[in-house]
Amino acid sequence: MGSTTCPYISPDLVGMIGRQHKTTTLGFFLVILLITAITVQWMDMNILSGGFQRTSNSFFPEVSCSTACPQRTVLVPEAARTSESTEACPEYFRWIHEDLKPWKATGITREMVEKAGEVAHIRVLVVSGVLYVEKFKKVFQTRDMVTLWGILQLLTLYPGRVPDLDLMFELGDIPVIRKRAHRASAPPPLFHYCGDDLSHDIVFPDWSFWGWPELKIRPWEVLKKELQDSNEARKWEDREPFAYWKGNTKLSLARRDLAKCNATYQDWNARIYDVDWYREKRQRFNTSSLVNQCTHRYKIYVEGISWSVSQKYILACDSMSLFINPHYYDFFTRSLIPTVHFWPISENDKCRSIKYAVDWGNAHPKQAKGIGRSGSKYVHEKLMMKYVYDYMFHLLQEYSKLLRYQPSVPEGAVEVCHEALICSVKGLRKKYRLNSMVNNASESSPCSLPLPSSLQNLQAFLDKKSGLIRQVELREVAKENSSQAQR
Known part of the structure; x- marks a missing residue:
């Protein structure tokens, strides 16, 4: 396999720069120690199963501790090339269609994406199976790095199957793209951890699925x-x-x-x-x-x-x-x-x-x-991690179908890889990344995305939820009235 490297990650990206070794001998000694430590931790990761458990048939090399990204050839398991999933995704996957509905008629242009960049924290790209990031502003704690880590695991689980992407992420708490500001035109597409009835933010799994070391x-x-x-x-x-x-x-x-x-x-x-x-x-x-x-x-x-x-x-x-x-x-x-x-x-x-x-x-x-x-x-x-990854996969697949241009790596974006995100951190941050690391490509396909709900069925579901809440409210009122009558 080739030995060319990606550019070093810029210092303003938290935790993504490692130290260069001062001497060849010391560097070799440290690499051996780190590889040994990582191997021991992998041996203890026996609670994960299936595609999340390391086996001798791994499609990817073991992590070598370097903040430089090695050149890789994306290998797709033969079974995954031809298999079609017979497993239906959970019902909440239908909300993917609702979240992307604002762009169904217009598609998504480069100009729309760059408009979303005005409020985004980071820009995330996947080009030919490689992950890149461009950072715009400071993020609370390490939400950006852990979110990128999660996307890297998706690329490992389904190698060669995630399409080229160009998307903007807002990593704060409150939805940003307000519906009232975009009644006459399609809104800028912005990914976020949560949404509400007043926003167009596209809901994506939050960082905590891969651990929250700060807490x-x-x-x-x-x-x-x-x-x-x-x-x-x-x-x-x-x-x-x-x-x-x-x-x-x-x-x-x-x-x-x-x-x-x-x-x-x-x-x-x-x-x-x-x-x-x-x-x-x-x-x-x-x-x-x-x-x-x-x-x-x-x-x-x-x-x-x-x-x-x-x-x-x-x-x-x-x-x-x-x-x-x-x-x-949130998404589920x-x-x-x-x-x-x-x-x-x-x-x-x-x-x-x-x-x-x-x-x-x-x-x-x-x-x-x-x-x-x-x-x-x-x-x-x-809400098994298998379904979290499948939700990410289908959401990004459906999003990519709306793109009206071919994503390319912009100037200022840097490559992100497992080596950079593991070897540049220590303590709980490293431990949690190793514990949540996808080790093998899946030999099966993602679950089957359900079709969109009709307007009639969606409204009936929302009415059912409102009706059940109203029933509880009426029972509370009846109980309070009864209590007051007995006083």
């Missing part, structure tokens, strides 16, 4: 297994019969309001714990482990600045999830159904609504346990 949150495939073990260790009936939430109450008005539901002056059946992340960091996050938080029959989800990555962790606990009327969604949550996967909570009367939910659940334990189990099953089975 010591492990990659999703690893953490999901640990949460599953925790669920089996403490059954629903043996948990505290209250609603639990732990987080930063200062992030939003909704969270500050939720803090008033704590059992300080009146017991609303809620146990609310404020988190000071600076103190948690000093204590090495020993009191904020997500695995140790599946201890109550009910868990509360409340948005912060916008959506929160905590939603999947809350759902995964087997507890009945209490959602305080979300205004934002729009297909969740009230009273099936979660219990809706009024944002205007949170405390009373939470008390009603807990009282109802404790009086109907079989139904409450079933809702908790249904929500947990949804994320454990329909």
Whole structure:
């Protein structure tokens, strides 16, 4: 295999520059040590399976620690060239069509993409199977690097099958492309971690699926297994019969309001714990482990600045999830159904609504346990990393079909590869990347993308969700009226 290298990554890209060795002897010694350490960690990665487990038949070379990207030949498994998947994707994949609908008639031009660059943090390109990035502005923590890492894993899982791409990413919390500003023309296409009913942002899996080292949150495939073990260790009936939430109450008005539901002056059946992340960091996050938080029959989800990555962790606990009327969604949550996967909570009367939910659940334990189990099953089975990658694959495939030009690498973009993203970091950042690394190309195809929903079916689904929420609201009102009549 050739030995030509890509350009060094510019210093303003966090963590992507490694150190050059001062002497040949020292450099060789360090490379041997690093390769040995990485090999040991790979041997311990036995919880991942299938295409995510290293075998002797790997299509890709082992990582050699260098921040220079080696030249590679993309090899596509023979089975993948001809196979067609018979597995249907989960239902939430249908939202891909809805997210891309604004460009169905016009397509996407280079000018549209570059217009999105005015508000984007990074530009991401795939050209002939190689990943490139151009950075525009500073990103919070390492969201950009971890997002790029996730895309690299997709390219490894489905080599030669991801089309040439040119897309802009906004890596903040709040959707940017407002619908009201683009009523007369197609909006600029912008990828983002979440969306809402007022925006055109294209929803993409967030960075936390590959780990959040700054908060010591492990990659999703690893953490999901640990949460599953925790669920089996403490059954629903043996948990505290209250609603639990732990987080930063200062992030939003909704969270500050939720803090008033704590059992300080009146017991609303809620146990609310404020988190000071600076103190948690000093204590090495020993009191904020997500695995140790599946201890109550009910868990509360409340948005912060916008959506929160905590939603999947809350759902995964087997507890009945209490959602305080979300205004934002990520890629998998729009297909969740009230009273099936979660219990809706009024944002205007949170405390009373939470008390009603807990009282109802404790009086109907079989139904409450079933809702908790249904929500947990949804994320454990329909949000496996296999499906996260398949969602990315289909979203990018459908996006590429809309491009009206051939993507090319712009001046200022740099190549991104596994070597650069692994060898330029240490500690948890390196550990999480190794733990979430896709080691083999898949020999099977991605699941089959479902067809778009008709307008009639989509509206019927939305009406069904609204109707179920309204039923809960009416039951809460009836309970309150009955209580007042007895006073």
